[in-house]
Amino acid sequence: MTRRTTRRAACGAAMLVLALLPVAADAADRLVVTWHPARPRVGDVGWLHLRGASDAAVIEGSVGNRPLTFFPYAGGHAALVGLDIETKPGVHAWRLAVLEPGIDPQPLSGKVTIVPRKFSEQRLTVPRGMVDLDPETEQRAVAEGRRLQMLYRTISPERLWRGPFVRPVAGTEPPSGFGARRIINGKPRAPHGGADYAVPRGTPVVAANAGRVALVGDFFFPGRMVAVDHGLGLYTLYFHLDTVAVGEGDRVERGQPLGTVGATGRSTGPHLHFGAQLGSARVDPAALLTLRLAD
Numbered sequence: 001m002t003r004r005t006t007r008r009a010a011c012g013a014a015m016l017v018l019a020l021l022p023v024a025a026d027a028a029d030r031l032v033v034t035w036h037p038a039r040p041r042v043g044d045v046g047w048l049h050l051r052g053a054s055d056a057a058v059i060e061g062s063v064g065n066r067p068l069t070f071f072p073y074a075g076g077h078a079a080l081v082g083l084d085i086e087t088k089p090g091v092h093a094w095r096l097a098v099l100e101p102g103i104d105p106q107p108l109s110g111k112v113t114i115v116p117r118k119f120s121e122q123r124l125t126v127p128r129g130m131v132d133l134d135p136e137t138e139q140r141a142v143a144e145g146r147r148l149q150m151l152y153r154t155i156s157p158e159r160l161w162r163g164p165f166v167r168p169v170a171g172t173e174p175p176s177g178f179g180a181r182r183i184i185n186g187k188p189r190a191p192h193g194g195a196d197y198a199v200p201r202g203t204p205v206v207a208a209n210a211g212r213v214a215l216v217g218d219f220f221f222p223g224r225m226v227a228v229d230h231g232l233g234l235y236t237l238y239f240h241l242d243t244v245a246v247g248e249g250d251r252v253e254r255g256q257p258l259g260t261v262g263a264t265g266r267s268t269g270p271h272l273h274f275g276a277q278l279g280s281a282r283v284d285p286a287a288l289l290t291l292r293l294a295d
């Protein structure tokens, strides 16, 4: 098989055209992959658009060692890409396989440059009991962390979200602190995986998009929390709630109340910690709010 690769830019997005000869005739001989944005940053959630494959095609793919989950989109296929908060900036390889009935699998591959991003440093002082945990509390926090990790790796097969993601609290003030390298009581800790909205206790918290309530918990660090499963490995998280208005298994619409802002768990005061996970990748929820897909 000979394969020719050309690169050109269109609409501000890098476009990679692969002409595949002579495996597939007609429609399948021209597969086009577009990255949005063309040069994603560490912590971004972007998306890949594949055109030229038939509706019946099954697409498998990965960026680095993270798998992609494709869905039908605008007469083609698309997949969200989450670039974890601790992704190494630089050139990363991606690969796809287009599986069409009756045709040999068509491999596609390329490279994407992930742009570095400067994260702030946060120095926090919290009560010692919230950092130097007694063994029993430590065990509890570890078990809760594992439960969340297991949840994030659970990929529901149906895409439940549509259209834009909305702020989980009213107002215009941007959230802060995503990716902050944290020094808590003088000791470096894991980077801050979400973004915080400093709003008063009792402020209504709404679902950023349609989904299903996957978990309602009262955990040591997150406090009272809700996780919404948007399908295909995407979750949004709402931590430190004062009250919760939904139950596990509930279907929620974009903008539907989930509860109210509080200061439960490890929190220096009332605020909403808003998080987004794409599989195991911790991504910037603010990037989710700027995601624009046509359907």
Ligand SMILES: [Zn+2]
Binding pocket: 192, 194, 195, 196, 272, 273, 274
């Ligand atoms: Zn937070």
